[in-house]
Amino acid sequence: MARPSQNLLSRALIARAALELLDEQGVEALKMRTIADRLGVRGASLYHHVASKEDLLDAVAELINDEIDLGPLTDPGGIAGIAEYAHGYRGVYLRYPHMIPLVARRRVVSDKALRGYDALLDALTRAGCSPSEAAEAAAAIDNLVLGSALETFTAGFNLPPADYAPRYPALAASLRASAAHPDGLPALDTRGFTLGIHLMLRALTTPTTPTTP
Numbered sequence: 001m002a003r004p005s006q007n008l009l010s011r012a013l014i015a016r017a018a019l020e021l022l023d024e025q026g027v028e029a030l031k032m033r034t035i036a037d038r039l040g041v042r043g044a045s046l047y048h049h050v051a052s053k054e055d056l057l058d059a060v061a062e063l064i065n066d067e068i069d070l071g072p073l074t075d076p077g078g079i080a081g082i083a084e085y086a087h088g089y090r091g092v093y094l095r096y097p098h099m100i101p102l103v104a105r106r107r108v109v110s111d112k113a114l115r116g117y118d119a120l121l122d123a124l125t126r127a128g129c130s131p132s133e134a135a136e137a138a139a140a141i142d143n144l145v146l147g148s149a150l151e152t153f154t155a156g157f158n159l160p161p162a163d164y165a166p167r168y169p170a171l172a173a174s175l176r177a178s179a180a181h182p183d184g185l186p187a188l189d190t191r192g193f194t195l196g197i198h199l200m201l202r203a204l205t206t207p208t209t210p211t212t213p
Contacts, residue, residue, distance in 0.1 A: 009041060011049040015059035022060070022098040032056070058110065061103045065112040067092045073119040078127035079201045085120065086141050086197050093149035100150045128205040137204050141197070148193045154178075154185060 017038050021029055032053060036043040050056045069088045075081025093100055108114060117138060124134035157164070157175060165172035179185040 009039070009045060009049055011059050012063065014039070014046055014049055014056065015063045018056055018060050019063060019096065019099070022102075023096065026098055027102065030056075057102055057106065060099065061106060062110040062112060064092060064096055064099060064103070065110055065116065067095075068112075068116060070116055070119050073123040075123075078123065079205055082120070082123050082127065082141075082201060083194075083197050085123075086145060087194075089141075090145045090149050090193060093146060097150060100146050104146055124204070127201070133204055137200065140200055144193060144196050144200075148189060148196075152189050153192060154188045 014035060017035050018030060021035060021038060030053070032046055033043045035056075036046055046056075050059055070085070072081040072084035072088065075084070108117065120138050120141070121131075121134045124137050125131060129137055157171070161172045161175040161179060163172075164175065175185065178188045181187070181191070183191065
């Protein structure tokens, strides 16, 4: 990153430097002095744009939220647009996995994030959810997106499927079948995420037939 003069500093530039530092070195490296050194400025100059480390994390979250495409939520088709949005949301956090523990429990304060939730809840209600169901679905989408971006099911099994067969035959058979899929075993996590989103949205938006006594 080019080293700016203090006059060229901005909240977004500081947040970008913090995000790059997180990507390269992890959460432990996130210190105001380190970010200032990275930008070639004095540490005190950062506080003209971010009030504290907590405010810096809010700025980084704002930067990431700017990458989440809300366009699919305007799709009149409803479910398809929500699913597309969820995949895009997950794709952003797959690029920034170090941020997930930092943002997962943070307050939602930025206008982009609040607009995102408003658009998602509107899309869910237009797709047939009640306001209560829409809130539950939005929470489920958050859980599915952040959980699947943070943890990989596939990477937990580092042996060839045949090595599991003697003691864990069902596991071996499933891994073998997944490896034979056209997308291969590495794409299993994405297929699992797709299935989870599809089942949830179908369950929420499919009218139930009353049972006959």
